[in-house]
Amino acid sequence: MTHEIAVIPGDGIGQEVTPAAVEVLEALDVDFEFVEAEAGDAVKEETGEALPQETYDLAASADATLFGAAGETAADVILPLRDAVDSFVNIRPAKAYPGVDAVRPETDLVFLRENTEGVYSGIEDRLTQDVSTLTRVVTESASEDLGEFACEYVEDNSYDGFTIAHKANVMRETDGLFRDTIKRVADENGVETDEVLMDAFATHVCLNPEQFDVIVCPNLAGDVLSDLAAGLVGGLGLLPSANVGPERALFEPVHGTAPDIAGEGVANPAATIISAAMLLEYLGYDEEGQAVHEAVEATLEDGPRTPDLGGDASTEDVTNAIIGRL
Amino acid sequence: MTHEIAVIPGDGIGQEVTPAAVEVLEALDVDFEFVEAEAGDAVKEETGEALPQETYDLAASADATLFGAAGETAADVILPLRDAVDSFVNIRPAKAYPGVDAVRPETDLVFLRENTEGVYSGIEDRLTQDVSTLTRVVTESASEDLGEFACEYVEDNSYDGFTIAHKANVMRETDGLFRDTIKRVADENGVETDEVLMDAFATHVCLNPEQFDVIVCPNLAGDVLSDLAAGLVGGLGLLPSANVGPERALFEPVHGTAPDIAGEGVANPAATIISAAMLLEYLGYDEEGQAVHEAVEATLEDGPRTPDLGGDASTEDVTNAIIGRL
Ligand SMILES: CC(C)[C@H](C(=O)O)[C@@H](O)C(=O)O
Numbered sequence: 001m002t003h004e005i006a007v008i009p010g011d012g013i014g015q016e017v018t019p020a021a022v023e024v025l026e027a028l029d030v031d032f033e034f035v036e037a038e039a040g041d042a043v044k045e046e047t048g049e050a051l052p053q054e055t056y057d058l059a060a061s062a063d064a065t066l067f068g069a070a071g072e073t074a075a076d077v078i079l080p081l082r083d084a085v086d087s088f089v090n091i092r093p094a095k096a097y098p099g100v101d102a103v104r105p106e107t108d109l110v111f112l113r114e115n116t117e118g119v120y121s122g123i124e125d126r127l128t129q130d131v132s133t134l135t136r137v138v139t140e141s142a143s144e145d146l147g148e149f150a151c152e153y154v155e156d157n158s159y160d161g162f163t164i165a166h167k168a169n170v171m172r173e174t175d176g177l178f179r180d181t182i183k184r185v186a187d188e189n190g191v192e193t194d195e196v197l198m199d200a201f202a203t204h205v206c207l208n209p210e211q212f213d214v215i216v217c218p219n220l221a222g223d224v225l226s227d228l229a230a231g232l233v234g235g236l237g238l239l240p241s242a243n244v245g246p247e248r249a250l251f252e253p254v255h256g257t258a259p260d261i262a263g264e265g266v267a268n269p270a271a272t273i274i275s276a277a278m279l280l281e282y283l284g285y286d287e288e289g290q291a292v293h294e295a296v297e298a299t300l301e302d303g304p305r306t307p308d309l310g311g312d313a314s315t316e317d318v319t320n321a322i323i324g325r326l
Numbered sequence: 327m328t329h330e331i332a333v334i335p336g337d338g339i340g341q342e343v344t345p346a347a348v349e350v351l352e353a354l355d356v357d358f359e360f361v362e363a364e365a366g367d368a369v370k371e372e373t374g375e376a377l378p379q380e381t382y383d384l385a386a387s388a389d390a391t392l393f394g395a396a397g398e399t400a401a402d403v404i405l406p407l408r409d410a411v412d413s414f415v416n417i418r419p420a421k422a423y424p425g426v427d428a429v430r431p432e433t434d435l436v437f438l439r440e441n442t443e444g445v446y447s448g449i450e451d452r453l454t455q456d457v458s459t460l461t462r463v464v465t466e467s468a469s470e471d472l473g474e475f476a477c478e479y480v481e482d483n484s485y486d487g488f489t490i491a492h493k494a495n496v497m498r499e500t501d502g503l504f505r506d507t508i509k510r511v512a513d514e515n516g517v518e519t520d521e522v523l524m525d526a527f528a529t530h531v532c533l534n535p536e537q538f539d540v541i542v543c544p545n546l547a548g549d550v551l552s553d554l555a556a557g558l559v560g561g562l563g564l565l566p567s568a569n570v571g572p573e574r575a576l577f578e579p580v581h582g583t584a585p586d587i588a589g590e591g592v593a594n595p596a597a598t599i600i601s602a603a604m605l606l607e608y609l610g611y612d613e614e615g616q617a618v619h620e621a622v623e624a625t626l627e628d629g630p631r632t633p634d635l636g637g638d639a640s641t642e643d644v645t646n647a648i649i650g651r652l
């Protein structure tokens with residue numbers, strides 16, 4: 001069966017790393033049809049719209065989407081795209097690789113971030129000159145979906161259980177509902193859980209990252225804590241992510257457009273290529289996905305390396321090396 | 327003039343480190359009258375109330391309060407106590423000390439955390455079986471107060487300016503108001519600012535803590551990001567904090583009750599004693615405050631050290647060493 005893959009390079013180094021990941025996918029024996037579309041600052045400049053309707057529609061109908069990065073318009077692009085694929089969970093692995101300088105080389109975490117609500121509800125008001133409000137929404141149904149997914153995830157990937165990170169000592173009703181619902185779903189599925197306050201997690205993950213594996217958390221907590229983990233493994237250059245919905249999914253590196261190096265052909269394609277590996281696994285190409293993971297890891301360890309990792313190789317050199325190792 | 331100092335040891339190691347800090351204050355030539363009061367799990371057990379009215383009233387009338395820690399009831403104690411002193415800013419220095427193992431020894435930061443609103447508004451509802459909400463409140467007036475304070479703070483402490491950390495790309499109205507108001511106040515006062523998204527801050531502070539000095543942020547951002555910084559300097563054992571209001575203030579270590587070592591007499595009193603140094607400075611005893619800071623730093627560097635820092639000294643040994651160095 002042919003899978004339709006939407007490819008949205010976006011801005012800056014998105015234009016370099018996304019084609020690199022497509023090249024890797026094309027080197028495999030998989031039946032993909034790639035359809036490219038625009039989003040981001042550049043298309044907004046031209047058309048007034050950061051996310052043209054046809055790009056949204058493409059992501060909403062393709063089997064999977066590979067997205068690069070967007071600049072100033074990032075929130076206007078990525079939040080609707082997550083919605084286009086109906087994504088209820090953002091999977092963010094944060095793993096330190098041998099051969100790459102890391103603040104905490106023991107880090108090997110996976111964040112399962114709620115991807116639809118919390119402070120991302122978009123419900124804000126300026127009530128008076130003085131007072132503005134945002135309605136943070138937490139639903140039992142979204143928490144259940146995330147909990148079910150987390151249970152499957154830890155089973156499929158042979159983890160012992162997961163940790164729920166929250167701030168229910170302050171957000172008693174909303175994060176209380178989040179925590180209690182996920183805990184209940186885990187109990188029903190016979191999956192072990194523990195819990196940690198998100199502030200305490202921030203301290204402890206710096207001191208002892210090896211004490212955590214899979215962390216399930218609300219939307220903003222997932223945003224901040226996974227970026228923290230990115231710092232521990234040595235920057236955003238290596239972090240992939242998957243926005244998974246019930247019928248389709250969108251894959252993107254966690255990094256941005258890196259305007260300082262955009263256009264120079266030296267961007268590190270690793271995060272996008274690992275995101276492509278997650279895309280392969282999502283579509284059932286487990287062996288191919290595994291092969292890409294291994295080829296990236298071997299390349300991170302033995303080179304060639306782009307300048308962000310202390311080397312002087314180009315995006316193309318690294319991509320070719322990865323393809324050579326498949 | 328005699329200053330009335332409320333002393334609220336609370337639970338766990340609060341009972342050990344708070345008296346240690348009082349001993350240090352008593353060793354100085356200052357005119358303090360200490361009044362002790364109860365709060366926390368133990369008094370809740372006895373009386374049903376984690377924060378008895380007389381404790382609240384004492385904090386609301388004393389010139390300054392020194393608080394230790396509370397256990398399960400932490401939120402029920404510390405949030406009302408912050409309110410009792412009308413605290414609009416929580417000052418959280420996070421500094422790595424020579425002689426103390428740190429993940430990032432270059433870390434030397436001060437967080438100025440908004441201390442009254444954001445997701446700490448307490449306005450939550452269960453609208454339906456499925457839907458719960460929390461109203462996140464950001465006001466221009468609270469942002470102005472924090473901005474004014476931040477300007478004075480960077481001037482008094484000879485910083486070049488401050489960084490505003492926020493999530494205004496998603497929380498456009500609320501964090502937009504926060505950022506714009508603080509930026510306007512800084513501009514009016516001729517203070518330089520820059521800004522960073524709170525998630526990007528989490529990455530960058532791990533990679534290059536030396537690029538930041540003073541960080542001004544909303545309530546929950548300050549909670550999480552300062553705890554992250556605590557991880558970078560080697561744990562919560564060393565972090566002091568000040569909850570400052572227009573007429574009084576409350577000082578507390580950032581750490582908790584440490585039930586695993588409570589009662590053994592080996593808790594590290596450093597964070598509480600540094601909090602006491604901030605109390606001295608707050609009440610105008612600048613020289614005495616400075617002397618306490620220096621005595622703590624010398625003791626962290628040359629010992630004796632409590633077990634959390636790899637030593638085998640007791641709380642009393644460390645306290646005596648600090649007093650000996652005054
Ligand atoms: C660009 C922004 C809206 C986005 C988010 O907050 O989710 C980004 O930080 C991310 O983590 O993908």
Ligand SMILES: CC(C)[C@H](C(=O)O)[C@@H](O)C(=O)O
Nearest residue numbers: 169170199400401404405549
């Ligand atoms: C105990 C809790 C309510 C508190 C907070 O969230 O402010 C604590 O984490 C802190 O940072 O002092």
